Amino acid sequence: MRMLKKIIRIKIQVMIFYTKGWTIIAVTVACLFFPKADAQDLQADNMLLLQRSNGGWSKQFKGKAFDYAGFTAADKRDMEAEAKKDDANIDNNATTKEIRYLLKAYKKTNNAQYRAAAEHGIRYLLAAQYNNGGWPQYYPDRSLYRAHITYNDNAMINALNVLQDVRLKQNDFEVVDPQLVAPSTNAVSKGIDCILKTQIKVKGILTAWCQQYDESTLQPAKARAYELPSISGSETVNIVDFLMSQPYPGKEIKEAVNAAIAWLEQVKIAGYKLVDMPAPGTEKGKDRQLVTDTASIIWARYYEIGSNKPFFCDRDGIKKYSIGEIGYERRNGYAWYGVWAKTLLEKKYPEWVKKNMP
Numbered sequence: 001m002r003m004l005k006k007i008i009r010i011k012i013q014v015m016i017f018y019t020k021g022w023t024i025i026a027v028t029v030a031c032l033f034f035p036k037a038d039a040q041d042l043q044a045d046n047m048l049l050l051q052r053s054n055g056g057w058s059k060q061f062k063g064k065a066f067d068y069a070g071f072t073a074a075d076k077r078d079m080e081a082e083a084k085k086d087d088a089n090i091d092n093n094a095t096t097k098e099i100r101y102l103l104k105a106y107k108k109t110n111n112a113q114y115r116a117a118a119e120h121g122i123r124y125l126l127a128a129q130y131n132n133g134g135w136p137q138y139y140p141d142r143s144l145y146r147a148h149i150t151y152n153d154n155a156m157i158n159a160l161n162v163l164q165d166v167r168l169k170q171n172d173f174e175v176v177d178p179q180l181v182a183p184s185t186n187a188v189s190k191g192i193d194c195i196l197k198t199q200i201k202v203k204g205i206l207t208a209w210c211q212q213y214d215e216s217t218l219q220p221a222k223a224r225a226y227e228l229p230s231i232s233g234s235e236t237v238n239i240v241d242f243l244m245s246q247p248y249p250g251k252e253i254k255e256a257v258n259a260a261i262a263w264l265e266q267v268k269i270a271g272y273k274l275v276d277m278p279a280p281g282t283e284k285g286k287d288r289q290l291v292t293d294t295a296s297i298i299w300a301r302y303y304e305i306g307s308n309k310p311f312f313c314d315r316d317g318i319k320k321y322s323i324g325e326i327g328y329e330r331r332n333g334y335a336w337y338g339v340w341a342k343t344l345l346e347k348k349y350p351e352w353v354k355k356n357m358p
Contacts, residue, residue: 039109043068047098048117049079055124056088056095056139065092068101088124089138091150095121096158103172119177122166125159126183130215133187133194135159137212145212145223149194151235152211152223157242160191164245194218195239196252199259200231202306206259208236210305220305226313226330233267233299236260237340244352254357261349264341267308269298274323274337288332290323298337312336 046068051057059065061075061082071079090096099121106114128139134149135156136142150156165173166184198218200207208231210220220229240260243253273296279287300310304319311319314326323336 039111041105041109041111041114044102044105044109044111044114046071046079047102048113049076050083051098051117051120052083052085052088052124054086054088054127054140055120055122056090056128057098057121058082058085058087059089059092059094060087087138087141089141089146090125090128090135090155090159091137092153093158095124096162099125099162100172103175106175107172115175119180122162122176122180122184125163126180126187128159129187129190130194131190132197132215132218133190133192134198134213134215134218135191136215145221147215148212148221148223149198149215149218150212150223151209151232151239152227154235154238156191157238160188160242161245163187163191164242168247192243192246192253195243196256199256200305206256207231207263208233208260209239211235222317225315225317226334228302228311228313228317228319229305230302230311231263231267231305231308232301233264233303234301234335234338234340236264237344240264240344241348244348249356257349257352261345264299264345267299267303268341268345269300269310269337270296272296273298282328284332286332287328288323288336290337297342298339299341301334301336301338 047057050061062078088095099118102114102118102121105111106118124139125135129135130149132149136147137150137152137155138146162173163184165171166176166180167188169181195209198213199209200220210229211227211232212221212223213219214221222228240257243249243257246253249257271292271294272290273293274288275291276286277289277291279285302311302313303309304311309321311321312323312326312330313319314330320326323331
């Protein structure tokens with residue numbers, strides 16, 4: 001059979017060479033009977049199976065975080081049912097990581113299904129954006145806090161970075177449908193406008209950003225019980241990174257960046273670090289404690305709006321001003337402190353200033 005295919009292909013090549021008028025017919029016959037199979041990528045194939053009908057993906061499979069390379073045969077039997085769920089979102093890198101992976105897989109394999117799925121995902125991001133420029137954590141699910149404009153865990157910034165890559169035709173996005181460039185450009189512009197409008201002012205002075213905002217009033221909002229309205233030392237960093245990535249930043253962007261940098265400098269905590277100390281008899285055998293370290297600089301996840309005091313919460317939503325005052329489960333189960341702004345302040349911002357503020 002292989003020999004027969006080879007012979008027929010050779011004959012078609014001869015016909016193409018000698019009989020130009022029959023080229024289309026010959027190529028069509030070859031494609032019909034001997035189509036070239038598209039190269040495949042296992043993880044990309046699994047992404048195709050789990051893409052929701054609206055173009056997005058969920059952050060969970062059977063209610064838990066998952067790895068696209070780790071599916072069992074039993075899991076694959078359940079993929080069709082999972083894909084029918086209406087739970088697409090941009091939390092924990094969902095949807096944006098699939099779009100990026102599929103485009104890389106397309107460039108390696110030339111499998112058009114991967115590019116088509118990525119483009120469907122991009123259209124999902126465009127559809128999910130509010131008119132005010134923000135993105136909800138989930139779309140179209142608006143239950144609980146899922147409708148809030150969500151910077152938490154960089155959800156909205158991840159979506160904007162994808163659309164900015166479409167707009168600038170960079171980072172593998174040069175292969176997507178050119179018709180997506182204009183709406184992506186518009187979406188990025190609206191997103192920046194939302195970012196500027198949601199930067200928190202205290203006594204008339206710009207500071208930084210909360211993790212999430214009411215989608216109608218654009219005021220800082222509560223999400224989970226321990227995620228109270230605040231100014232975030234974590235999410236602010238990636239928002240500033242995004243603003244600094246704009247090719248031609250205008251006056252408003254420059255003011256927003258400079259104000260956020262000034263705030264991050266103001267609230268940095270010098271001389272302390274968070275460490276895991278041995279704690280025999282506890283659930284994890286260790287416990288987080290804030291200890292002195294003269295060489296360390298950290299930031300709190302939450303700062304009280306108005307006072308800039310770091311605060312912490314258990315699942316009862318009661319604000320505390322020391323990490324030692326909250327219970328073991330939340331103290332060891334959430335990122336209350338981090339070095340998030342270190343590279344931004346020491347390297348990225350000074351480079352941006354040299355380039356944009358001569």
